[in-house]
Amino acid sequence: MGEKKWAEVRPSEDYFRILNPDGSVQGTLPGVSHQELLRWYEVLVETRTFEAMASRLQRRGVLSVAASSRGEEAVGVAAAAALQPGDWMFPAYRQLSAMLYWKTPVDRVMAGLMGNAPEHIREHLPLPAEQAPTVNIMPYPVFLGAYVPLAVGCALADKLNGRKQVSLAFVGEGSTSEGDFHDGLNFAGILNTPCVIIVQNNQWSISVPASRQTAAATFAQKAVAYGLPHERVDGNDVFAVHDKVKQAVDRARAGGGATLIEAVTYRMLDHNSADSSAVYRTEDEADYWKTLDPVERFEKYLLVNGILDAAAKARIEADMEARLREQIDRGRAVPPTPADSMFLSHLHGEPGWSERHQRAELACELAGGNPFMDFTGEGLQ
Numbered sequence: 001m002g003e004k005k006w007a008e009v010r011p012s013e014d015y016f017r018i019l020n021p022d023g024s025v026q027g028t029l030p031g032v033s034h035q036e037l038l039r040w041y042e043v044l045v046e047t048r049t050f051e052a053m054a055s056r057l058q059r060r061g062v063l064s065v066a067a068s069s070r071g072e073e074a075v076g077v078a079a080a081a082a083l084q085p086g087d088w089m090f091p092a093y094r095q096l097s098a099m100l101y102w103k104t105p106v107d108r109v110m111a112g113l114m115g116n117a118p119e120h121i122r123e124h125l126p127l128p129a130e131q132a133p134t135v136n137i138m139p140y141p142v143f144l145g146a147y148v149p150l151a152v153g154c155a156l157a158d159k160l161n162g163r164k165q166v167s168l169a170f171v172g173e174g175s176t177s178e179g180d181f182h183d184g185l186n187f188a189g190i191l192n193t194p195c196v197i198i199v200q201n202n203q204w205s206i207s208v209p210a211s212r213q214t215a216a217a218t219f220a221q222k223a224v225a226y227g228l229p230h231e232r233v234d235g236n237d238v239f240a241v242h243d244k245v246k247q248a249v250d251r252a253r254a255g256g257g258a259t260l261i262e263a264v265t266y267r268m269l270d271h272n273s274a275d276s277s278a279v280y281r282t283e284d285e286a287d288y289w290k291t292l293d294p295v296e297r298f299e300k301y302l303l304v305n306g307i308l309d310a311a312a313k314a315r316i317e318a319d320m321e322a323r324l325r326e327q328i329d330r331g332r333a334v335p336p337t338p339a340d341s342m343f344l345s346h347l348h349g350e351p352g353w354s355e356r357h358q359r360a361e362l363a364c365e366l367a368g369g370n371p372f373m374d375f376t377g378e379g380l381q
């Protein structure tokens with residue numbers, strides 16, 4: 001790409017904010033107890049620490065790929081905290097903080113990152129019912145945007161069955177260019193489904209900046225075309241995110257239908273460990289966003305208001321590393337999922353030609369061959 005880099009067009013700051021970057025407050029704080037705020041803080045530290053550890057493990061070859069939500073962690077935790085037990089959550093790969101808020105076990109997360117199948121993980125890391133997350137957390141599909149119609153359909157099922165549950169989905173701003181996003185929002189509007197869709201606008205979709213993703217001034221305004229209410233919040237402000245998501249969740253639960261919320265934030269690191277953002281974006285951009293760091297901002301607030309002190313902060317950080325190491329080791333101890341389990345768990349009936357072909361390819365690879373170069377086609381007959 002040489003000298004050519006996309007220039008990030010800094011997003012308009014015409015959004016809802018409560019917590020300023022210096023830790024001071026403007027407007028009214030949502031009513032959240034100090035104990036709950038400390039829980040948010042612990043989840044933020046847990047997310048940041050785990051992702052840093054996972055990144056180190058990726059460099060050592062333990063994980064083949066690792067993605068980070070650094071700089072975006074406030075969106076997940078503050079939105080997830082607006083849910084109630086029994087609700088549904090549809091996260092993508094950058095909402096670890098939302099999953100950890102509802103106590104997704106880290107050993108299972110780790111075993112998943114190692115490439116293990118869910119049913120294999122469940123077998124090797126059993127979870128007593130009383131320790132399971134009380135919010136229903138869906139595994140994320142790799143195909144972007146798919147969570148939106150899934151969440152809308154889930155919300156429709158709850159509505160038709162008279163259940164007072166809400167579905168919360170997260171989608172990256174790049175994924176709003178997928179048809180699924182629009183199909184889902186259209187149904188959400190027409191069918192008045194109890195769901196909240198959050199566009200986590202981190203300014204980048206791998207190497208494509210948000211300004212090249214849409215000609216619309218904001219992602220929030222896309223809701224207008226579907227007849228849905230919308231909000232645009234500072235995604236690096238836990239209070240702003242929580243306030244607006246809570247209102248939307250409460251309205252959905254009361255029969256008021258869906259809401260689209262754009263959370264404006266920034267992907268501080270590479271897209272994932274297979275990417276190098278230095279090729280396509282500039283350092284001064286990252287320097288600017290560093291001044292808006294969501295965790296440091298919230299920490300300042302907690303320290304200044306005496307909710308957290310230096311000793312408690314040090315203790316939380318120290319305990320976190322030790323606790324996570326133990327859980328990561330448990331996840332790593334899960335033996336690899338037998339490769340042919342993909343045929344056993346997900347395919348049914350008599351094997352057709354493509355399954356026979358794939359089984360033969362796998363056998364070739366397991367025997368040390370290269371299925372693309374060495375495969376002669378046995379198994380196809």
Ligand SMILES: Cc1ncc(C[n+]2csc(CCOP(=O)(O)OP(=O)(O)O)c2C)c(N)n1
Pocket residue numbers: 094142143144171172173174175176178202204205206267271
């Ligand atoms: C349907 C589909 N197209 C392309 C991809 C490849 N892909 C994976 S992540 C990504 C970028 C997504 O950007 P965004 O939605 O903004 O989410 P972010 O990574 O910034 O959190 C792409 C194109 C995919 N997984 N699914």
Ligand SMILES: [Mg+2]
Pocket residue numbers: 172173174200201202203204205206
């Ligand atoms: Mg993005």
